[in-house]
Amino acid sequence: MNAIIVKDVWKEYDGRVILEGINLEIAPRAFVALVGPSGCGKTTFLRMLLSEERPDRGTITIAGAPLPREPGADRGVVFQRYSVFPHLTVLGNVVLGLELKAAPLLGRLFGSSRRAAEDEARGMLAAVGLAGSEEKYPAQLSGGMQQRLALAQALIAKPKVLLLDEPFGALDPGIRAEIHVLMQKLWHERPLTVVMVTHDLSEAFSLGTRVIAFERRRNEPSDGGRYGATITRDFEVWPKRIAGEPRPSKKKTMPGRDDPVPSTGSLRDDPALQGDTP
Amino acid sequence: MRLINRRPAPGVARLLALIPFVLVVVAYLIGSGIRLAENPSDKLLPSFASFAAAINRMAFQLDPRTGDILLLVDTEASLYRLFAALAIAVIIGLVLGIVIGLLPYFRAGLGSFVAVVSMVPPLALLPILFITMGLGEASKIALIVIGVAPCLVRDVALRVGDLPPQQSIKAQTLGASTWQIILRVVLPQTLPRLIDSLRLQIGPAWLFLIAAEAIASESGLGYRIFLVRRYLAMDVILPYVAWITLLAFLMDRTLAVLQRRAFPWFEAARASG
Numbered sequence: 434m435n436a437i438i439v440k441d442v443w444k445e446y447d448g449r450v451i452l453e454g455i456n457l458e459i460a461p462r463a464f465v466a467l468v469g470p471s472g473c474g475k476t477t478f479l480r481m482l483l484s485e486e487r488p489d490r491g492t493i494t495i496a497g498a499p500l501p502r503e504p505g506a507d508r509g510v511v512f513q514r515y516s517v518f519p520h521l522t523v524l525g526n527v528v529l530g531l532e533l534k535a536a537p538l539l540g541r542l543f544g545s546s547r548r549a550a551e552d553e554a555r556g557m558l559a560a561v562g563l564a565g566s567e568e569k570y571p572a573q574l575s576g577g578m579q580q581r582l583a584l585a586q587a588l589i590a591k592p593k594v595l596l597l598d599e600p601f602g603a604l605d606p607g608i609r610a611e612i613h614v615l616m617q618k619l620w621h622e623r624p625l626t627v628v629m630v631t632h633d634l635s636e637a638f639s640l641g642t643r644v645i646a647f648e649r650r651r652n653e654p655s656d657g658g659r660y661g662a663t664i665t666r667d668f669e670v671w672p673k674r675i676a677g678e679p680r681p682s683k684k685k686t687m688p689g690r691d692d693p694v695p696s697t698g699s700l701r702d703d704p705a706l707q708g709d710t711p
Numbered sequence: 712m713r714l715i716n717r718r719p720a721p722g723v724a725r726l727l728a729l730i731p732f733v734l735v736v737v738a739y740l741i742g743s744g745i746r747l748a749e750n751p752s753d754k755l756l757p758s759f760a761s762f763a764a765a766i767n768r769m770a771f772q773l774d775p776r777t778g779d780i781l782l783l784v785d786t787e788a789s790l791y792r793l794f795a796a797l798a799i800a801v802i803i804g805l806v807l808g809i810v811i812g813l814l815p816y817f818r819a820g821l822g823s824f825v826a827v828v829s830m831v832p833p834l835a836l837l838p839i840l841f842i843t844m845g846l847g848e849a850s851k852i853a854l855i856v857i858g859v860a861p862c863l864v865r866d867v868a869l870r871v872g873d874l875p876p877q878q879s880i881k882a883q884t885l886g887a888s889t890w891q892i893i894l895r896v897v898l899p900q901t902l903p904r905l906i907d908s909l910r911l912q913i914g915p916a917w918l919f920l921i922a923a924e925a926i927a928s929e930s931g932l933g934y935r936i937f938l939v940r941r942y943l944a945m946d947v948i949l950p951y952v953a954w955i956t957l958l959a960f961l962m963d964r965t966l967a968v969l970q971r972r973a974f975p976w977f978e979a980a981r982a983s984g
Binding site: 506509514517518519521540571 | 884888894975980
């Protein structure tokens with residue numbers, strides 16, 4: 434159905450190959466995390482999925498149809514910055530998606546249709562934990578809240594595919610862990626295929642169903658930029674995460690990078706000595 | 712402590728702000744006193760008493776010849792021209808600025824044209840305006856528009872270009888058409904920035920207004936100044952200059968307040984880049 438199929442995609446900038454020979458099939462409802470060193474073209478790949486860039490060679494299809502030539506409401510996006518509109522309130526930012534759809538001429542709703550749209554937007558804001566901040570402007574929100582708003586704004590347009598470009602990269606670890614929980618919840622609840630670019634491996638593995646690494650196989654100065662990055666690793670995350678079936682939260686065996694230090698049950702530095710002192 | 716780290720207390724800051732004004736007035740009084748002591752009928756640096764008399768004559772008495780209060784008539788005529796011209800310039804600036812800044816076809820077609828037109832010295836066009844449009848209001852308004860609009864167009868186009876490209880992509884993923892993007896994303900974010908550049912253009916606008924009025928006019932603040940110049944009437948010219956300065960200053964403040972009130976999001980958004 435809504436699978437994204439990427440066939441032999443190449444991308445060059447000014448004679449430098451950025452991406453070469455990308456072949457990828459993304460199943461519907463997957464949560465794919467793209468990782469790789471900076472400059473490896475993972476953001477370029479995301480921009481191609483967004484139709485902001487076009488591949489020089491190869492094809493990308495969604496649900497069997499070639500990717501439209503410009504961004505559209507079928508693919509939502511959250512960037513690291515500048516995702517929300519500074520001149521609209523929190524509520525206005527979310528209502529905007531509904532207004533644009535319903536009012537082609539004025540881009541604004543009035544009266545009862547506006548109230549209906551606002552109610553829907555309030556519901557969405559509550560779902561991302563922004564209830565009570567409706568009348569604030571984005572500049573009054575913290576970074577984490579701005580990204581929650583960006584998620585709400587993207588999801589109100591009901592995209593089939595959600596593209597995330599290092600969305601949580603600028604957030605503090607604690608805030609990031611909270612928004613990861615939210616991201617998981619949203620992905621389970623809504624019919625979304627998610628493609629996320631991140632430079633944080635632990636984020637990739639804690640959110641994704643599949644982690645894909647982009648890398649240049651050769652990167653010598655003497656190559657003259659003729660070797661681009663391609664997919665070098667493709668992990669299925671285990672145990673399998675299945676959209677819509679959140680696992681009951683179980684104790685993790687190993688603490689994540691952003692988790693608090695686990696308690697060993699004693700204040701001693703050396704737990705090995707515990708219990709069996711001679 | 713280093714000079715860069717020393718800050719005046721609020722009261723001291725206000726006092727410091729007053730000092731240059733006081734100094735200018737004092738310097739004038741001294742100069743005027745010296746000249747008037749030598750020649751009581753000196754016209755170059757008249758005393759404050761003759762200013763008061765001139766202000767009373769121009770602003771509070773009916774002119775015996777026309778039966779009008781001259782300052783009022785002059786101010787009305789000048790402000791009408793100025794506001795009409797600024798309104799036209801703002802509309803031109805918004806429309807052309809947004810299409811040049813946002814739409815690649817218009818940028819390719821009009822961008823360099825506007826850049827060249829904005830370099831034409833407007834005063835050099837004044838004779839052409841007088842020839843083609845006559846000596847009436849139209850040519851004066853046109854001069855101000857020609858002087859101010861290209862700068863506004865270029866500034867608006869730059870500001871529109873400065874909007875993060877993510878915003879336009881984001882709007883498209885919400886299903887916005889080009890028209891909707893202009894209406895809901897670009898225009899509301901351009902208006903407060905337009906106020907900034909309009910504030911900077913108030914000075915040039917007055918310059919062109921007074922130039923046009925000086926050359927061919929029957930009313931207006933600039934007309935009056937250049938009329939009474941024939942009689943060396945410094946007692947009228949200086950209050951008129953002060954009045955024009957005050958009007959320009961008030962316009963600037965009004966725009967600043969309007970920007971804060973009408974666009975409460977703007978200051979914080981500008982600060983957070």
